[in-house]
Amino acid sequence: MAAVLLGGCKIKQNLPDQKPVNLPQQFSAKAGADAHKLATLNEFFNDPTLTALIDTALKNNFDLQVALQNIELARAGVRFTQGIDRPDLSAALSVGSRKFGNYTIDGVGNYDTQFSTNLDSKQKLPSPSIPDFFVGIQSSWEIDLWGKLKSKKKAAAARFIASEHGRNLVVTSMVAEIADAYFELLILDNELKILEDNIRLQQEALDIVKVMKQAGEANQLGVELMSAQLLSSQSLKIEVKQKIIENESRINFLSGRFPQPIARRAAAWETVVPPKLSAGIPSQLLENRPDIKQAEFDLIAADANIYSAKAAFYPSLNINGSMGLQAFRAAVLFNPGSFAYNVAGGLFAPLLNRRQLIAELMASEADQKIAYTNYRKTIVNSFTEVYNYLNLIENTNEMYELKSKEVEVLKVTINTSVELFKFGRATYLEVITAQKNALQAQIELINLRKSQFEGVIGLYRALGGGWKSVI
Incomplete structure (x- = not known):
């Protein structure tokens, strides 16, 4: 709704004075x-x-x-x-690794998941660092x-x-x-x-x-x-x-x-x-x-x-998104459950x-x-x-x-x-x-x-x- 309302506004074309140049007749x-x-x-x-x-x-x-x-x-x-x-679209292949501190929300939360009974062996988080594998497409678009x-x-x-x-x-x-x-x-x-x-x-x-x-x-x-x-x-x-x-x-x-x-x-x-x-x-x-x-x-x-x-x-309206396969274990990267996507839009x-x-x-x-x-x-x-x-x-x-x-x-x-x-x-x-x-x-x-x-x-x-x- 904000994008539609803002799209109806226009910038005043307030250019410096440009007087026409009148040439003589001959x-x-x-x-x-x-x-x-x-x-x-x-x-x-x-x-x-x-x-x-x-x-x-x-x-x-x-x-x-x-x-x-x-x-x-x-x-x-x-x-x-x-x-x-127009939207940009690019292929992406990334490999990374993250180590959270022991006294952070992510660090404590990831530690607690090791004792969850709802997770199978494939879903157990590696320790102490967590790899991140992603293969897919990414897009960005400024309206x-x-x-x-x-x-x-x-x-x-x-x-x-x-x-x-x-x-x-x-x-x-x-x-x-x-x-x-x-x-x-x-x-x-x-x-x-x-x-x-x-x-x-x-x-x-x-x-x-x-x-x-x-x-x-x-x-x-x-x-x-x-x-x-x-x-x-x-x-x-x-x-x-x-x-x-x-x-x-x-x-x-x-x-x-x-x-x-x-x-x-x-x-x-x-x-x-x-x-x-x-x-x-x-x-x-x-x-x-x-x-x-x-x-x-x-x-x-x-x-x-x-x-x-x-x-x-x-303000500029930007829409970003990505879609592909993401996992913290390379062995399960191409598993159907590794499918992931995200879409985000914002005015800046x-x-x-x-x-x-x-x-x-x-x-x-x-x-x-x-x-x-x-x-x-x-x-x-x-x-x-x-x-x-x-x-x-x-x-x-x-x-x-x-x-x-x-x-x-x-x-x-x-x-x-x-x-x-x-x-x-x-x-x-x-x-x-x-x-x-x-x-x-x-x-x-x-x-x-x-x-x-x-x-x-x-x-x-x-x-x-x-x-x-x-x-």
Whole structure:
């Protein structure tokens, strides 16, 4: 009757305030609000070499392997809590011995039984110690009066789902990193080619100055300045080669393998155009972003833990029992008369010294507040990332158009300055300046192309792309 009455009570779900996070209707005034479906990995990165590298990384990436094991840990937690509200049943085989004091109730009572005329020889108690043999089954069961065990199951399930979204977050970041490094390799290849072309032009200009010096039409200063500029370009060429090595090593590490050359297609940097991507509407972030889903289920688990911590203050109903064969003589253990059983049930409620329960409740509430703050932080951060990348793409595209026109003009100035220098209408300083400006503008244009790719790939990651293509 007590169990039935207590079962009708409920614990008030008094959780800390959780205000809903209202996302803006669109990312910016310029951004379209079309609900365009997020492109798949193969659609977005339409490059066989890149998709092959990503496939390799999906099998060998170290962080992804750790994430998979975290899922297994969470799965083990779910498996553990699946039967937490069901009776336990175990087989038991025990052998023991007891010696009662001569001045105890048991000791005196057992001594008196030695003179009882109602006992046969098998029922006589051994002396001075009494063996105890038992073989049978034992069971214990905690009745979930308040939903404490159910909340533990809910928390374990939420942590499991959160771990799966954590794995998706690793996939998204890995795909973005490999794509970024791969396209930077293509850009660096072209930057290396631009430097080689400029080195050739600078070498030709240096040869002209040397010839003109021999003819008395130039001096040693011109030769030295031209040589210094050539050496500077050659140094930049070595620096670019080092960057290529570092990017190849970065891709290899993400793919879980030792450094090795990355086979890639040769393409002019003008043809290496970043793919286009629609941002859609902000609310889609809540479904696409793995980190938001992970934070959401972490919050659900924290809420369930608070409920369990509160339920621990209420009485718990436990039922214990055992059934089997028990005797103080091994020879009669399997005699039908040795059959025994016991059943006991009781309510247990903490009254004094509840510091551990209070501490657990305080910790659960703190964890819940942290989870809620992280949830809000993740949503605001995701929106901010998309907003920044959209503006980066737009501004970089405008800068790229202007810089392209500048490069075309400066390329003409190189030939013009050399021709004028041959006829004495320009100084070698003007030739050096024209070459230097043209090289610098081309490198800046290359860097703008890098920024374009960084913006688009960053936007793809910020929108939660990458992981849906591999599940």
